[in-house]
Amino acid sequence: MFGFVNANVRELTQAQKVRYNSVYCGICRQIRLRTSSTARLGLRYDMAFLALLHMSLYEPEETSGKRACGMHPIRPRPWVDSEAIQYAADMNVALAYYKSLDDWRDDAHLGAKMMTGVFGKHMDTIADRYPRQCQAIRENLEKLDRLEKENCADPNAPAFLFGQLMGELFVYREDLWASTLRKMGIALGRFIYLADAATDYRRDKRKKKYNPYLALGTGENWPLWEQQLVLAMARCTEEFERLPLVQDKEILNNILYSGVWCGIRRKKEEDGK
DSSP: OOSOSOOOGGGSOHHHHHHHHHHHHHHHHHHHHHTOSGGGGGOOTHHHHHHHHHHHHHOOOOEEEEEOOSSSOSSOEEEEEOHHHHHHHHHHHHHHHHHHHHHHHHHOOHHHHHHHHHHHTTHHHHHHHOHHHHHHHHHHHHHHHHHHHTTOOOTHHHHHHHHHHHHHHHOSSSSTTHHHHHHHHHHHHHHHHHHHHHHTHHHHHHHTOOOHHHHHTSOOOHHHHHHHHHHHHHHHHHHHTTSOOOTTHHHHHHIIIIIHHHHHHHHHHHTTO
16 A cells, blocks of 8 residues: 655656665665564655655754665665654554555465564564554554445545554654644545555456445546545645755655656556556
């Protein structure tokens, strides 16, 4: 359900590409240090956006370096570290765990069961660090699972639950910016869920899997779906623009105003739409 909140790399400057990738590598590095090397298999670029957002807003102290790793053994790659990077690493593992658990329950896929074990052994530690966020992930995904089993025909209902989940992840601290971050996360979560449903429509139809637009029974309707996506992203960026962001603001702009739409176009093309 991720893969949309990525940069439009073609529109980044070289310096911005280095910064963006160093944040991604920093999250990857922290997943290895805080959990295990295998847990890095759940890493997604979407978490780089979350880290960049918190780094821009709170400007925590950063450290950096460059090294080769198991993923890139030949050429050393730059990385950056901060408390925001570490938070993103923990949230990535938590999301990967519950996604694997959901995949195992739905499809009895052995690979998903194996990954549940990889991520699950670290969940007690992560839940102790971030009980509010982990509770939100667990409870909203359980509610989402029930709606899917009921073949819910209202796309807004499951999208709302995923939005609630993302809203809690976006709130790193309960402070002055918590309300704005929560609203931004809710809107972005709704966007992600609806984008996933729209781009997976034909695939889910072929595989007879749950999709709220299939359950709705109105057929493929990209003009309407795009209107809903534009509205959700407009609400997200409205809150985003309230934040006093300077550092990395251009990269964040690239992701929200361009990258997310590139992700939708790419997924449509992958499915032959």
